[in-house]
Amino acid sequence: MDVYLPIANLAVNGLVIVGLGALTGLLSGMFGVGGGFLTTPLLIFYGVPPTVAAASAASQVTGASVSGALAHARRGGIDYQIGAVLIAGGVIGTGIGALLFRVLQALGQIDTTINVLYVVMLGSIGSLMGVESFGAIRARQTGRAQKARRRRHHPLVASLPLRWRFYRSGLYISPLAPLLLGIATGILTMLMGIGGGFILVPAMLYILGMSVTVVVGTSLFQILFVTMATTMMHALTTRAVDLVLASLLLVGSVLGAQIGALFAQKAKPDVLRLVLALIVLAVAVRMALGLGWRPDEIYTVVGL
Amino acid sequence: MRGLRLAFLPMALFLVGARDPVPPAPVLVPEVSQHEIRVEQGFTGADLLLYGAILPPEGAATADDYDIVVVVEGPARAVVVREKRKVAGIWINAASSSFRSAPGFFAVASSRPVPEIVDARTAAIYELGLAWLQLSPIGSIDPARQQRFAHGLVEHMQRMGLYHEDPGAVRISNRVLYQARIALPSSVPTGDYTAETFAIRKGRVVASAMTHITVGKQGFARFIAVAAQHAGLVYGLCAVALSVLMGWIAGRLFARV
Numbered sequence: 001m002d003v004y005l006p007i008a009n010l011a012v013n014g015l016v017i018v019g020l021g022a023l024t025g026l027l028s029g030m031f032g033v034g035g036g037f038l039t040t041p042l043l044i045f046y047g048v049p050p051t052v053a054a055a056s057a058a059s060q061v062t063g064a065s066v067s068g069a070l071a072h073a074r075r076g077g078i079d080y081q082i083g084a085v086l087i088a089g090g091v092i093g094t095g096i097g098a099l100l101f102r103v104l105q106a107l108g109q110i111d112t113t114i115n116v117l118y119v120v121m122l123g124s125i126g127s128l129m130g131v132e133s134f135g136a137i138r139a140r141q142t143g144r145a146q147k148a149r150r151r152r153h154h155p156l157v158a159s160l161p162l163r164w165r166f167y168r169s170g171l172y173i174s175p176l177a178p179l180l181l182g183i184a185t186g187i188l189t190m191l192m193g194i195g196g197g198f199i200l201v202p203a204m205l206y207i208l209g210m211s212v213t214v215v216v217g218t219s220l221f222q223i224l225f226v227t228m229a230t231t232m233m234h235a236l237t238t239r240a241v242d243l244v245l246a247s248l249l250l251v252g253s254v255l256g257a258q259i260g261a262l263f264a265q266k267a268k269p270d271v272l273r274l275v276l277a278l279i280v281l282a283v284a285v286r287m288a289l290g291l292g293w294r295p296d297e298i299y300t301v302v303g304l
Numbered sequence: 305m306r307g308l309r310l311a312f313l314p315m316a317l318f319l320v321g322a323r324d325p326v327p328p329a330p331v332l333v334p335e336v337s338q339h340e341i342r343v344e345q346g347f348t349g350a351d352l353l354l355y356g357a358i359l360p361p362e363g364a365a366t367a368d369d370y371d372i373v374v375v376v377e378g379p380a381r382a383v384v385v386r387e388k389r390k391v392a393g394i395w396i397n398a399a400s401s402s403f404r405s406a407p408g409f410f411a412v413a414s415s416r417p418v419p420e421i422v423d424a425r426t427a428a429i430y431e432l433g434l435a436w437l438q439l440s441p442i443g444s445i446d447p448a449r450q451q452r453f454a455h456g457l458v459e460h461m462q463r464m465g466l467y468h469e470d471p472g473a474v475r476i477s478n479r480v481l482y483q484a485r486i487a488l489p490s491s492v493p494t495g496d497y498t499a500e501t502f503a504i505r506k507g508r509v510v511a512s513a514m515t516h517i518t519v520g521k522q523g524f525a526r527f528i529a530v531a532a533q534h535a536g537l538v539y540g541l542c543a544v545a546l547s548v549l550m551g552w553i554a555g556r557l558f559a560r561v
Contacts, residue, residue: 002346002348003345003346004343004344004345004346004347004348004490004525006521006524006525006526006528006529006532007528007529007532009490009491009493010490010491011347011348011349011490011491059543059544059546059547060547062544062547062548062551063547063548063550063551063554064551065551066547066548066551066552066555067551067552067554067555067558070552070555071555108384108386108397108400109396109397111397112394112395112396112397116394228544228547228548231540231543231544231547232537232540232541232544234540235532235536235537235539235540235543236536236537236540239532239533239536241532241539241540241543242528242532243528243532243539243542243543243546244528246543246546246547247546247550250546250547250550250551251550254550254551254553254554254555255554257551257554258554258555258557258558261558262558291393291394291395292393292394292395293395294390294395295388295395296463297388297460297463298387298388298456299385299386299387299388299453299456299457299459299460300385300386300388300397300460301383301384301385301386301406301457301460301461302383302384302386303381303382303383303384304381304382304383304384304402
């Protein structure tokens with residue numbers, strides 16, 4: 001099924017794109033991450049221009065996180081207060097990201113920056129998650145209970161001025177901490193076309209020390225709004241959102257997300273985390289090799 | 305530029321004709337299968353058929369042997385060519401060079417390899433191949449560097465399927481009719497294209513003719529491209545609404561199951 005993408009200026013096989021959406025949707029449903037970290041590189045690999053890929057992947061993440069966020073909202077698993085602070089930061093972050101995008105594009109370093117960011121982010125998060133989940137599986141098999149980690153926020157967070165009470169999260173911290181976290185994920189969302197869930201969730205747990213019951217829901221809530229802001233930012237600045245491409249991805253991913261959620265209910269959470277860690281690490285290693293290998297194309301051409 | 309050159313062609317031929325007795329020039333009647341290529345939903349590229357006849361000059365009893373070269377050129381644009389180098393273990397864009405007029409599409413089809421038909425000088429004058437493309441570099445004055453980047457640009461565009469050379473793609477039947485097929489990939493830039501046909505005999509261009517082709521987005525594809533460019537706010541809101549709606553519908557569908 002050939003489909004012409006009017007913004008990417010390219011004909012693609014529509015079924016391949018729907019399949020790609022389904023694959024990332026499946027991951028997002030199973031692991032509660034947006035799946036953008038896979039969509040963007042795969043689209044680029046398929047021949048879609050990087051800017052169009054990043055801009056269109058953001059709306060796919062929006063679609064995939066809607067139903068998840070709704071489900072968590074019904075269960076009361078969202079801290080709207082901290083979520084609002086995160087979103088405010090996220091919107092500021094997308095603005096900063098848009099500026100950075102433009103500067104890096106003019107310098108010709110946007111592709112390298114995106115690749116390096118992917119390697120660093122995915123590499124570090126993947127290894128942390130891998131080690132943690134492996135430990136959890138070992139502990140479960142040997143029957144020895146893991147040392148319960150005392151929930152507390154990072155000392156740096158405590159040193160920030162101006163404290164607010166966030167009742168749902170069980171926190172008494174400065175709102176600057178979630179604001180900065182929101183800004184960081186906003187920048188990454190704009191540059192990498194990802195939702196930032198796989199960065200946000202560990203940061204909420206280990207840096208802010210939020211209560212586990214609201215982490216995933218609040219992260220989905222933030223991703224939902226920040227990816228919307230990203231789509232708007234791209235539509236207004238880079239003009240690289242391809243509605244046809246986004247629709248194809250959405251069809252696949254919203255269905256994939258639902259199927260993934262069904263799987264997730266049956267699987268053991270630590271095994272799921274280990275699988276996700278391995279996927280994340282594989283993408284990081286592939287991209288790291290790509291940076292070091294002699295590229296097929298030494299010369300690239302862009303319009304002036 | 306090309307038009308100006310062609311304007312002088314009859315005069316040049318006349319002067320040549322005055323010096324030594326070459327037979328009068330034949331007349332080229334070119335035609336193209338489509339003057340308008342519509343890029344719309346389901347567009348996967350197009351096959352352009354360029355055909356026509358070489359009418360021998362009046363008084364000539366038999367047609368001579370001619371070679372035909374067809375050049376299809378897309379809209380020119382200014383580009384930056386970037387060169388990757390290995391810096392601290394990773395490949396990054398380390399140098400760049402700009403060109404004022406790189407055609408977005410360039411294809412040459414000929415009845416025999418161009419070097420066998422004409423000498424390098426003639427080929428350069430008429431731009432009968434990728435090696436003779438006039439790119440008008442900006443800034444850099446070092447010819448070796450210019451050439452390196454021009455070569456890089458041509459290589460990149462060839463890889464994208466937007467530049468190609470096809471010696472032997474022009475078929476001539478009975479020394480009178482010719483036809484050539486040139487493939488346009490789905491990623492062709494939109495704009496005004498020219499297709500020039502040259503009849504060459506004994507290393508000289510004896511006749512040439514030009515036709516125009518327009519490549520333009522139509523229908524839905526055009527609507528989307530125009531909306532994205534000129535109504536960013538509404539377009540963005542539509543994209544957001546679409547993604548929220550689809551996510552919500554999928555959630556509802558599966559909630560019932």
